[in-house]
Amino acid sequence: MKLVVQVRLLPTPVQAAAFAMTLRACNEAANWASEVAFEQGLKNNFALRKHTYGQIKAQWSLGAQAAQHVIKKTCDAYATLKANLKAGNLGKPDSKRYRKATEKPIVFRAEGAQPYDDRMLSWQIAERRISLWTVTGRVKDVAFTASPEQLATLALYRKGESDLVGRDGMWFLMATCEVPEASLNTDPVDFLGVDLGIVNIATTSDGEIMAGRELNRIRVRERTLRTKLQKKNTPSARRRQKKRRRKEARRAKDINHKIAKHVVAEAERTGRGVALEDLTGIRERVRLKKPQRATHSSWSFAQLGAFIAYKARRAGVPVVYVDPAYTSRTCAECGHVDKANRVSQAWFACRSCGVVAHADRNGSRNIRARAWELWRRGASSTAPAPPPKTRDGAGRKRSITASGARCASPSL
Structure with a gap:
């Protein structure tokens, strides 16, 4: 490759x-x-x-x-x-x-x-x-x-x-x-589900959370500073803007590389594949209020997914993409689907069996289950060639x- x-x-x-x-x-x-x-x-x-x-x-x-x-x-x-x-x-x-x-x-x-x-x-x-x-x-x-x-x-x-x-x-x-x-590992023992998000950049079905709070705080600070400099519009403000450009993108790229490397290494070590959501077109499907749009637009999920895919391909780890529909509303224990199950951004509480769990961990377990079912039905690895x-x-x-x-x- x-x-x-x-x-x-x-x-x-x-x-x-x-x-x-x-x-x-x-x-x-x-x-x-x-x-x-x-x-x-x-x-x-x-x-x-x-x-x-x-x-x-x-x-x-x-x-x-x-x-x-x-x-x-x-x-x-x-x-x-x-x-x-x-x-x-x-x-x-x-x-x-x-x-x-x-x-x-x-x-x-x-x-x-x-x-x-x-x-x-x-x-x-x-x-x-x-x-x-x-x-x-x-x-x-x-x-x-x-x-x-x-x-x-x-x-x-x-x-x-x-x-x-x-x-x-x-x-x-x-x-x-x-x-x-x-x-390629054609006989994985299971799949490592990965739920991608904004607050938590990646959450695995093993329960590991790679939080993005620090990155999001930095993004807000950089966006606020950028707005102030644009309003000031003096030569020194423009010089400072030029100096700081790409800084946020480089930081996000570095974080995504580290997360992708960790996820693929864990899957390779345990003989598993990697399960991801197919988030194609999510920006067009989701409608947000104005304060949320900048945060959502700066979410580099496509870059993280691409990094995981090519690192997995290099390591011989299979990658399966699943339909993301209702993964955040479905109970990973009993399979009950209800919008009310997602009580907040952070927590999931099943209205049927009563289980309470971290919302992203619950979603990653659903992703893992869907990928395993697809693999058992004969799906092949979808880690693309560059x-x-x-x-x-x-x-x-x-x-x-x-x-x-x-x-x-x-x-x-």
Whole structure:
């Protein structure tokens, strides 16, 4: 399976300037190629190459491989847009969002990522050095840092393209690795049910609760501060906003990685599979009051589910998705279903048998029971393979799911 390993580069000021010039040139060329593709309807890689390859090399001083990747990046962005339009992710054809996406060419950010192959980039992993092509010439002896686990993965499994990424004054390489999978456990002894939520991020059928109260408090504090800075709108306020951006997303991603790793390790240790709810479309189905909308929209359940799925696939742990309907209203002891059973967010009290339990623990037990029943009936593991990589309009590497939805590539 494909994984993306992120390593941080430690360039000198001169090297960093060369990287910045390279990204600007490549993305200016991609914007021009995007205009040609839009005006002439050339969304195919070979067709667009015939019309743009020569001028991209001459006007922006790009090498042959760099020009090829710029054209491919442009075509991938249009393929991503087409998949999202087909899946309905940008609304109906008469909606403002749909028209905005289709009535003008895709625009690439000046600092958008640029792909590199082995002709443009070479690794000296043991020495933690790389050399790579730039518009100012080959830049050699660029230092990078990574954890021992990442270095081992790079040394053993690196295969394919790497993306040069500039972010907030820092530089990264996103290296693609082809990591072998463990053989799937086709005879699990049971399933570990996982109930995903906002107050409690994940609750397992073993009774373990991974609470999100601290994360939610941080989100509220960050949202309040963001509102104050936006109202102030001074140069110093804007600088502070820029400095703090992505901080909340990075924290949530780190927490989700840790939870997913723990859940999969526990299932693997006990010879069980993992049972999850199929929460597709929950944002559209649920109607909330205004104070609750920001909290619900910042709930990264899809990311946590994706992390659990790819880590389970790598470990050979089967994953089964179940229908989430009435899991919070059904008694895990007697099976009685009643809206009144859910007496509060935290507690469940069955109106039939009288059992009282933690609401999320009760729900996770129902999820486990449904997954086990599906498995006994012949259901197979639904831990998906990582979807094929494409690129969005910003030049970032993305994946297209079966429904066309975009999701972040799994990374170590």
